[in-house]
Amino acid sequence: MKSLKNHISLIIALFTVLFSVQIYVAVDRTIAAYEERLKNDYSIIVVANKTLTPAEFKAMDSIIERSDVIATDQVLKRLEGEMSKKNLDLLKLTLPKFYRIYLSRFPTPYEIEKLQKRLQKHAAIERVEGYAQSHDTVYKLMLLFKDVVQIFSISIAAVTSLLILKEMRLWQFQHADRMSIMALFGAPVWLRSAVLFRLAIVDAIIATIVLCIAFFVIEQYGWMDLLLRTVGISIDLFDYVNDAVRSLLIALGVSIILTLTIVIGSSEEE
Amino acid sequence: MDKVIIAENLSLSYKEFETIISKANFSIDAGSFVFITGASGSGKSTLLKSFYGAIEPRAGQLMVGGVKMHKISTSKLNFLRRHIGVVFQDYKLIKEWTIEKNVMLPLIISGYTKDVSSAQVQKLLGHVKLIHQSGKYPPELSGGEQQRVAMARALAHNPILILADEPTGNLDEYSSQVIWNLLEGANTQLKTTVIVVTHNIPSTIMIPYKHYHIEMGNIHEIS
Ligand SMILES: Nc1ncnc2c1ncn2[C@@H]1O[C@H](COP(=O)(O)OP(=O)(O)OP(=O)(O)O)[C@@H](O)[C@H]1O
Ligand SMILES: [Mg+2]
Numbered sequence: 001m002k003s004l005k006n007h008i009s010l011i012i013a014l015f016t017v018l019f020s021v022q023i024y025v026a027v028d029r030t031i032a033a034y035e036e037r038l039k040n041d042y043s044i045i046v047v048a049n050k051t052l053t054p055a056e057f058k059a060m061d062s063i064i065e066r067s068d069v070i071a072t073d074q075v076l077k078r079l080e081g082e083m084s085k086k087n088l089d090l091l092k093l094t095l096p097k098f099y100r101i102y103l104s105r106f107p108t109p110y111e112i113e114k115l116q117k118r119l120q121k122h123a124a125i126e127r128v129e130g131y132a133q134s135h136d137t138v139y140k141l142m143l144l145f146k147d148v149v150q151i152f153s154i155s156i157a158a159v160t161s162l163l164i165l166k167e168m169r170l171w172q173f174q175h176a177d178r179m180s181i182m183a184l185f186g187a188p189v190w191l192r193s194a195v196l197f198r199l200a201i202v203d204a205i206i207a208t209i210v211l212c213i214a215f216f217v218i219e220q221y222g223w224m225d226l227l228l229r230t231v232g233i234s235i236d237l238f239d240y241v242n243d244a245v246r247s248l249l250i251a252l253g254v255s256i257i258l259t260l261t262i263v264i265g266s267s268e269e270e
Numbered sequence: 271m272d273k274v275i276i277a278e279n280l281s282l283s284y285k286e287f288e289t290i291i292s293k294a295n296f297s298i299d300a301g302s303f304v305f306i307t308g309a310s311g312s313g314k315s316t317l318l319k320s321f322y323g324a325i326e327p328r329a330g331q332l333m334v335g336g337v338k339m340h341k342i343s344t345s346k347l348n349f350l351r352r353h354i355g356v357v358f359q360d361y362k363l364i365k366e367w368t369i370e371k372n373v374m375l376p377l378i379i380s381g382y383t384k385d386v387s388s389a390q391v392q393k394l395l396g397h398v399k400l401i402h403q404s405g406k407y408p409p410e411l412s413g414g415e416q417q418r419v420a421m422a423r424a425l426a427h428n429p430i431l432i433l434a435d436e437p438t439g440n441l442d443e444y445s446s447q448v449i450w451n452l453l454e455g456a457n458t459q460l461k462t463t464v465i466v467v468t469h470n471i472p473s474t475i476m477i478p479y480k481h482y483h484i485e486m487g488n489i490h491e492i493s
Contacts, residue, residue: 178364184322186351187379189344 007203010255013164014207015214017254018247020153022211025246026237027149031142033233035106038139044101044112045070046119047127051097060122061115063103070098096126161254168262171196193263200259204251211247212240272300274431274463275321279330282313282320286328290316292487293330298480300430301461303454305471308484314467315359317484318433321465322354323347335430352380355424359435359467361416363408369419370395370404376427394422397452399445413440421449425456432456434466450475 046052046067057067072095079088107115112130119128172179179192215238218224224237238244275298282291290313298304308314319325321334323342332339337350355376363372370391371378377387395401398418408416417440424432434453438446450472456462458477471481481492 178366181362181364182375182379183348184324184351184356184358184362185376185379186348186354188348191379 007199007206010164010167010200010203011207011210013160013167014204014251014255015210016160017157018207018211018251019214020156021250022215022238022243022247024149024153025243026235027146029235029237030228030233031146033235034139034142037232039103039106042103042106042131044103044115044119044131045127045129046099046101046125048097048099048122048124049126050124052099052124057099057101061118063105063107063111063115065102065104067102068100070100072098161258164254164258165261168196168200168258171199172262189263193259196259196263197256200255201252204248204255207251208244208248212238212244215243273297273333274300274302274335275465276333277330278332280320280327280332281329282316282325283328284316284325289328289487291320291484291489294489296482296489296491298463298465300463301457302463303457303477303479304463304465305479305481306465306467306484307469307471307481312484313487314484315435317489318356318435318465318467321431321433322351322356352376352427353430355427355429355432357417357420357424357432357434357437359439361408361420363416363419363423365408368405368407369400369411372408372419373422373426375423376429380427382427390426391422394425397425398422398448414442414445417441418445418449421452425452428460428462430462432462432464434464436467436469438468438472446472447474 046057052067054067057064076088076092076095079091083091103115116128116130119125175193175195178195182192219237225234228235236243275296277294277296280291280294281289283289306314306317316325320327320332320339323334323339326342327340335350335353337346342350364375367375373391373394374387377390382390391404392401395404398421400415400418400422403411403415408419411419417437421434421437424434432453437453438449441449453464453466454475454477457464471479482489483492
């Protein structure tokens, strides 16, 4: 069966596109989850000579989510026995305020630097500790990995699209006889190419189903999950609703656009 | 009387400096029955092609159904073709469709409902004596059977103009007579204009007809 062979090559090509897109999405999701984890652990310490309200901090930079006062009572209490009451009161008066600032997302080193400079400009702020070095190697590796995956997915998608185009030219050739006879009886272009569109749509649906099955199998084996858990991340590699719908739309989009290209191309040749 | 086809100084050719039909002047009345004869390679099929817009006039004017064929737009051409029934010399049946669906093609294109189309197709397959073959595919039929399928398809949508290129070329006397009766019937009962390319005009033909002969690129009427 020649036509079955054609179906399979288109399905494989579409599947490859969908798979590379999904890998890209999964990597993106992994990094986002990791950033979320880092963000929750990350804070900036600010030393100020007067009280600053959370609202004041928020006004300084939009990336600032909230600020906590670092309580000094405990430290002072420890000193109670060692210092005279008078000295302690003096110390209490002159002691600066300590704040811990939490951000709305995990910053890049550049953002930390910028934020640090901005905070230091404030008259009341004496010192800022940004811990820029807390960008650990895992995170940097992940960002690198994301870039690599991005380039990889784009090239795979491009190459596969060319393959699909070639495949559809073959179809067009096979259907040319029928399409030209239909044209002789006055069938408009859309009717002549209805079969092509039907094939494209069916194959897009099948490719999406195969993708769902592939990710189901990957998740069943669980090694990816295990790998991610070692860096403290738990994400859905594949969301059977959102990702499936997106994949289907991509597959339909790709195959319909390519069919259109061929149909428009062939109607001009007439 | 209305003219279905008007040709003025019509020249036809496939390549630029070649002539197959040269400066032909003729017109075909609506509702008439026309025979076109000529030697093999004289340009009979080419002339029919120009009528259904498969070849454009090289020079001169050609009007079919009131439409100018030179630089005709795709949508106008499609519209025109939906009112023409062609029996091609090489049949041009769709191999991957059943006989039934092949005959239905013009009805599918015109958007008839399944019920109407099926009834019409059954009637026509009855006329060409092919009901028993309706589920088969064209390559499974004999040449003559395929030719009769092509005839049924050309009649399916009750066209205003039938162009038949040697519709009895492969048929025995009895089947030929069936075809001639169908064409005569369409002409007399439905007032369809019929143009038939043939090598021999049947002696049994009962209705008045016109006869054009093509020779050396010239078309002249024989009375
Ligand atoms: N598609 C084509 N491209 C180029 N030349 C063609 C083409 N079709 C036909 N011809 C040439 O045009 C001339 C007329 O061909 P046509 O098919 O019209 O002849 P015909 O009268 O129908 O012959 P027959 O009785 O054998 O069917 C021939 O010399 C043929 O070689
Ligand atoms: Mg011919």
